[in-house]
Amino acid sequence: MVFVLLATTGWTAVRQQNGPVETRAAALTAWKQAVIGHRALPDPESPPGVLARFFSSLEAGQAASLADRHPLVVGNLNGAPVTLRYRANRIALAQERQVEQWRASDGRLSAAGRGEASRRVHRYESLLRPGRQILAFDPTGKGRVAEVFGDLDRARRVSVIVPGVDTDVLTFERSKRRYSAPVGMAQSLYTAERAAAPAVRTAVIAWADYTSPSGVGLDASTGRLAAGGADRLVALTGALPGRSEVSLFCHSYGSVVCGVAARELPRRVRDMAVAGSPGMRAENAAGLGTDARVWAMRDAGDWIKDVPYLKVGGLGHGADPVAPGFGARVLSAAGALGHTGYFEPGTESLSNFAEIGVGSYRTVSCEDGNSGCRRGIYGAEVS
Known part of the structure; x- marks a missing residue:
């Protein structure tokens, strides 16, 4: 079924x-x-x-x-x-x-x-x-690659973008639909972070250094490739130089990778934000087993909402991260317009990502229009 x-x-x-x-x-x-x-x-x-x-x-x-x-x-x-x-x-x-x-x-x-x-x-x-x-490069198969924007050695805050299906060396950047590819996502986020907090030393990593599913087929509906990606993500975050705090921005199948990795991530990972998620291989945020704050967003026109949010016999990725019962901090994605628009300049989704990336939690926009998603964070507005 x-x-x-x-x-x-x-x-x-x-x-x-x-x-x-x-x-x-x-x-x-x-x-x-x-x-x-x-x-x-x-x-x-x-x-x-x-x-x-x-x-x-x-x-x-x-x-x-x-x-x-x-x-x-x-x-x-x-x-x-x-x-x-x-x-x-x-x-x-x-x-x-x-x-x-x-x-x-x-x-x-x-x-x-x-x-x-x-x-x-x-x-x-x-x-x-x-x-x-270029932080990582492997031409094997469809190829893996990662790129840094900013000064990684001196950064106080590091953002890592974890993309979804059909991510490889050829799709790492695009001239059309620029902000749907890892390089465009990272450039957009880095620019937004610099505008949000010019005094904060930031770096953004476009991380396509895992083998993602090709298309939305059987591999995309299981956690097999996510497990391998999770191991690599844990290794990356544990090896970043200095004492920077890290935020993960996980799109689509990338949120599955982040969910599988969550329990093993180092404590320097303070925030995990997912967009257009098919599930995180957990029934709620507590089940992820991480101390990081879990944020979630989904545009109203994103087709991912029609994917069955269940996990049976290894298929499917579990509960919907934006559902009230999941327990994530639900952010506004206004302006994103579909599944691949979350990093488009001028959107509330990108603005929210940037505020999280620089640690400015007071100014994130919650999906409900109130301040519920900021509740309980030191220095953030509470209702």
Whole structure:
């Protein structure tokens, strides 16, 4: 019955997840066989603190040499200095661009294969533009990537955008429907945060560093991919530099990822705001097992409201986060206009996100028009 409901509300598979060979696997093998001086290199899966201590023990030239020799590893190490990761990922992107340029002109590939290679070349060239800060990059499969806006090392407040289905290296940014893609979302939020609190040092991460479902099919109706994404999100938030407070902004299936991650998130994650959520794999906010404040919003015209809010036999994601019984702080999404408009400039949804991101809770707009969603927060208005 659940499967039929999911299918009839548009949750149907649209394509297979295929892509290039796993070049990162070869990079990891090379890393494990390498040394620096007479020292073996640490396990890439080591805790961030272990990796941070390793890199702090290196001379600047040694660290740069590792980034140059092993860019696909160093660029994705939680615990490595962020500026070193930026350097490594520029090298990795340049190398992968060269590979895709060759594939785009290889007559042995199908027209579709050459077309995808050409699109990757275009994307990598965009990501290589001066000033871009690529925090993570992996070309495997459909590709994963994350980008930072602002100074992550000096930020007092860090916002992480966790996007939903069909997020990969090719959809990381868009020229049309710009604010429906992670880069546009992050740029919009960073601009809004700077306007809301110019004196607060902020940074925003467009985080597409997990494997998301392709289309709204079976994968989108289960928590399988969300579990993998949750592990990566926990690792990211635990490895951010300094003592910044962190807010998560989770859109659509990204809210499933955040819900699964909630119990393991570090205490520095103070706020979790979901928009257009199909559920968070919990029956209420308390069931998430987090000390973070849980916020939720949904535009009246968002099609996600028609998805069955239930979980049976592994299908579905549980209760509706904007329902009164869930216990989230429900925000206004006025102006969002549908499922992908929450980060559009000029909307109350974006304004609310920005106020949460800078910690200005007094000025968020509640869905009920009163101050109920601000109740109990220190310094916020109460009714």
